[in-house]
Amino acid sequence: MLFLSKKQDWLGNILGDVLAGLVVALALIPEAIAFSIIAGVDPKVGLYASFCIAVITAFVGGRPGMISAATGAMALLMVTLVKDHGLQYLLAATLLTGVLQIIAGYLKLGSLMSFVSRSVVTGFVNALAILIFMAQLPELTHVTWHVYAMTAGGLAIIYLFPYLPVIGKSLPSPLVCIVTLTCIAIYWHLDIRTVGDMGELPDTLPVFLWPEVPLTLETLQIIFPYSAGLAVVGLLESLMTATIVDELTDTTSDKNRECKGQGLANIGAGLLGGMAGCAMIGQSVINVKSGGRGRLSTLIAGSFLLIMVVFLDEWISKIPMAALVAVMIMVSIGTFSWSSIVKLKQHPLSTNIVMVTTVIVVVWTHNLAYGVFVGVLLASLFFANKIGHFMYVESKLDEATNTRTYQVVGQIFFNSADKFTAAFDFKEVVEKIMIDLHRAHFWDISSVTALDKVVIKFRREGAEVELIGLNEASSTIVDRFGVHDKPEEIEKIMGGH
Amino acid sequence: MNTNTNRVLACIDGSSLTEAVCDYAAWIAQRVDAPLNLLHIIDHHHETAAISDLSGNIGLGSQEHLLEELTAVEQQRSKLRLQQGKLLLQAAKERVVQAGIADPDTNQRHGSLVESLIELEESIRVLVIGIRGKVHENQPDKIGAKLESIIRSLHKPILVVNEAFKAPQRIMIAYDGSKAADKAIDMVATSPLYKGLTCHLVYVSKDDTATEQLLKAAASKLTKAGGIEVITKKLQGKPDQALCEYQDKHDIDMTVMGAFSHARIHDLLLGSFTAKMLLNTHKPLLLLR
Numbered sequence: 094m095l096f097l098s099k100k101q102d103w104l105g106n107i108l109g110d111v112l113a114g115l116v117v118a119l120a121l122i123p124e125a126i127a128f129s130i131i132a133g134v135d136p137k138v139g140l141y142a143s144f145c146i147a148v149i150t151a152f153v154g155g156r157p158g159m160i161s162a163a164t165g166a167m168a169l170l171m172v173t174l175v176k177d178h179g180l181q182y183l184l185a186a187t188l189l190t191g192v193l194q195i196i197a198g199y200l201k202l203g204s205l206m207s208f209v210s211r212s213v214v215t216g217f218v219n220a221l222a223i224l225i226f227m228a229q230l231p232e233l234t235h236v237t238w239h240v241y242a243m244t245a246g247g248l249a250i251i252y253l254f255p256y257l258p259v260i261g262k263s264l265p266s267p268l269v270c271i272v273t274l275t276c277i278a279i280y281w282h283l284d285i286r287t288v289g290d291m292g293e294l295p296d297t298l299p300v301f302l303w304p305e306v307p308l309t310l311e312t313l314q315i316i317f318p319y320s321a322g323l324a325v326v327g328l329l330e331s332l333m334t335a336t337i338v339d340e341l342t343d344t345t346s347d348k349n350r351e352c353k354g355q356g357l358a359n360i361g362a363g364l365l366g367g368m369a370g371c372a373m374i375g376q377s378v379i380n381v382k383s384g385g386r387g388r389l390s391t392l393i394a395g396s397f398l399l400i401m402v403v404f405l406d407e408w409i410s411k412i413p414m415a416a417l418v419a420v421m422i423m424v425s426i427g428t429f430s431w432s433s434i435v436k437l438k439q440h441p442l443s444t445n446i447v448m449v450t451t452v453i454v455v456v457w458t459h460n461l462a463y464g465v466f467v468g469v470l471l472a473s474l475f476f477a478n479k480i481g482h483f484m485y486v487e488s489k490l491d492e493a494t495n496t497r498t499y500q501v502v503g504q505i506f507f508n509s510a511d512k513f514t515a516a517f518d519f520k521e522v523v524e525k526i527m528i529d530l531h532r533a534h535f536w537d538i539s540s541v542t543a544l545d546k547v548v549i550k551f552r553r554e555g556a557e558v559e560l561i562g563l564n565e566a567s568s569t570i571v572d573r574f575g576v577h578d579k580p581e582e583i584e585k586i587m588g589g590h
Numbered sequence: 591m592n593t594n595t596n597r598v599l600a601c602i603d604g605s606s607l608t609e610a611v612c613d614y615a616a617w618i619a620q621r622v623d624a625p626l627n628l629l630h631i632i633d634h635h636h637e638t639a640a641i642s643d644l645s646g647n648i649g650l651g652s653q654e655h656l657l658e659e660l661t662a663v664e665q666q667r668s669k670l671r672l673q674q675g676k677l678l679l680q681a682a683k684e685r686v687v688q689a690g691i692a693d694p695d696t697n698q699r700h701g702s703l704v705e706s707l708i709e710l711e712e713s714i715r716v717l718v719i720g721i722r723g724k725v726h727e728n729q730p731d732k733i734g735a736k737l738e739s740i741i742r743s744l745h746k747p748i749l750v751v752n753e754a755f756k757a758p759q760r761i762m763i764a765y766d767g768s769k770a771a772d773k774a775i776d777m778v779a780t781s782p783l784y785k786g787l788t789c790h791l792v793y794v795s796k797d798d799t800a801t802e803q804l805l806k807a808a809a810s811k812l813t814k815a816g817g818i819e820v821i822t823k824k825l826q827g828k829p830d831q832a833l834c835e836y837q838d839k840h841d842i843d844m845t846v847m848g849a850f851s852h853a854r855i856h857d858l859l860l861g862s863f864t865a866k867m868l869l870n871t872h873k874p875l876l877l878l879r
Contacts, residue, residue: 101637102637105635105637105638106637106638106639109638109639109642112642112644113639113642113644116644116646117646119646120646157637251647252647252649254645255643255645255647261645262643262644262645263644264644264645265644265645265646265647266645266646266647267646267647268646337653340657341653341656341657341660342636342660343634343636343660343664344636344637375648378648378652378653378656379646379647379648381639381656381660382641382643382648382652382656383642383643383644383646384639384641384642384643384644385639386636386637386638386639387637423647423648423649424648426648426649426650427647427648427649427650427652427653428648429650430653431650431651431654432651432654
């Protein structure tokens with residue numbers, strides 16, 4: 094299934110895909126170089142990775158039209174690995190990342206994405222944008238005024254060039270920015286840092302090579318924590334991007350296939366001397382905006398990138414870092430979810446807390462996986478807390494028989510168990526207690542224990558206790574959800590509401 | 591939505607064959623006494639881009655803005671196509687009402703044609719569709735791009751219409767002794783559609799003795815069913831050519847045959863007989879699956 098694709102995924106939109114692929118390739122080059130620098134490796138590592146990941150996901154990915162390559166989110170995770178152990182260990186970690194992602198794909202872990210709420214996604218995206226921006230700061234500190242002027246000029250070109258009539262919308266403005274700034278730097282012999290100063294650029298096509306690491310348990314111990322983090326972050330960003338592309342194009346994608354595709358792409362990258370990567374939100378948006386929809390756009394982006402880089406390496410090494418920084422600031426601004434700030438006032442506080450916490454944790458740890466973990470946890474707690482409010486206990490006293498009847502309505506689980514217990518009046522002297530549970534739902538053992546406690550406590554006070562409707566109330570406790578998936582079963586269980 | 595599980599479904603797309611499709615569908619619906627449903631599919635072709643802005647930059651709120659822009663463009667397009675479809679269906683409805691169908695249903699659906707038909711498969715008794723849609727309208731040497739996948743995906747009788755309506759008098763059954771062909775014979779024998787028609791049972795082969803038996807058995811099945819006048823005939827040569835020549839010579843109005851009985855790989859290597867017939871025949875083809 095991994096290699097099957099519909100004809101229209103490849104040939105449904107040839108002109109649009111080719112043009113969009115070219116635009117994306119031009120934007121991928123500065124990004125791949127910038128992310129290599131973040132990771133602390135030669136630019137060629139990121140460029141080979143981008144080529145390889147884009148081309149492989151074009152064939153095996155689950156979301157046509159999505160752009161995958163070397164990314165900032167992944168680069169941030171490898172910094173210490175590269176610093177402590179070197180490039181070869183990074184390549185080995187990349188291979189292992191791919192294997193883990195393929196396993197995730199076969200275990201259908203893509204469906205776990207449903208636990209990642211909208212606010213966590215927004216937090217992830219915003220945190221990513223902030224990290225990309227922060228990664229540019231070293232290029233902007235302790236430099237001459239030329240660099241600031243160039244960067245500002247570059248941004249001006251990027252955002253104002255499209256307003257020019259005729260050529261404005263047919264030439265990618267980031268390309269215009271890079272070409273102009275490079276010309277200026279060469280013409281005036283400006284002494285500023287260029288891409289060539291940052292490390293080796295590719296001068297040949299990538300070659301197949303096995304990472305030179307000892308195949309020992311020790312190696313595994315070193316790379317596994319990195320690979321696990323890379324695998325998680327790669328899948329998270331890829332699946333989020335797939336959702337964004339789904340939304341933009343009003344089509345669907347195969348999330349589990351995307352997991353396997355990302356895995357295969359990373360294995361390919363590792364074997365061709367590239368770093369691990371994943372789908373890119375900014376580039377995918379650019380692709381859709383430029384009219385790219387099919388697999389062809391991704392393939393063109395990847396292959397054109399390599400051709401450009403191999404044949405123009407001399408020119409690329411002359412690009413001033415200021416131009417790259419301008420493009421990356423654009424990516425950072427474009428990735429940031431502006432509407433999430435505008436809507437802060439409208440959204441409930443709990444949602445905002447989840448979003449902001451996700452951002453803070455990511456920016457603090459430089460690890461998107463931790464941010465998402467904390468975000469999902471918080472969101473779940475808020476949800477549990479909300480549901481816990483949907484419970485009340487009513488009671489009435491029948492004086493003739495000296496019987497008090499409690500009627501319990503709502504959801505009883507770990508969060509609301511204490512509230513449930515507190516709703517009973519143990520001080521009252523009555524002969525008989527009836528607890529009507531018809532309209533109550535017991536979701537877990539905590540709630541059952543709470544009920545037991547209540548019954549025992551009443552009996553110790555000398556009352557007779559009778560439970561009504563216990564079977565219906567506890568039918569939600571079973572874990573075999575399959576039984577309750579039919580509408581009539583759900584109706585039976587939730588019928589009290 | 592209509593839940594009737596036994597209807598004649600006519601696919602309307604506004605191409606030049608639409609009227610013929612309506613007429614044939616009405617003819618079948620009347621003969622088998624089944625409700626008629628006219629279907630218009632709005633395929634959005636999401637694989638092609640509605641807008642293309644090569645400026646390659648993204649700024650504040652780019653994603654939201656892009657979504658709004660795409661939604662607006664597609665909404666406008668869809669509304670237009672929805673309206674066009676409604677007009678088409680209205681015209682088609684009037685046409686079949688004139689042909690004597692009391693209360694035809696009309697139905698519009700979004701999505702790809704093939705997927706929609708697969709979803710509706712359960713409710714289809716006979717599918718009536720033109721041999722080519724609007725894209726290939728003026729290319730008589732081509733069959734519709736989706737026709738083959740429709741025929742392969744559906745397991746219901748499909749009438750492929752390729753010319754203006756003429757009430758069939760003489761039909762031809764292309765028989766090759768295969769399981770699919772035997773099933774086709776059974777269906778013809780039990781259906782009220784063919785009562786009162788002359789049926790040419792035609793077999794193309796080189797071999798004589800074995801075919802004689804098969805042909806006789808098939809013919810007797812049809813005769814036994816009653817109401818069908820059966821003429822058997824053996825032909826020599828390439829099946830598709832021989833059948834088409836016979837069709838012209840005996841003024842056959844409609845050809846009935848099993849379809850795509852071979853595996854895909856066989857068809858890929860040798861070419862499918864069904865595909866050849868679709869391309870060569872000048873008369874409507876009723877494919878029984």
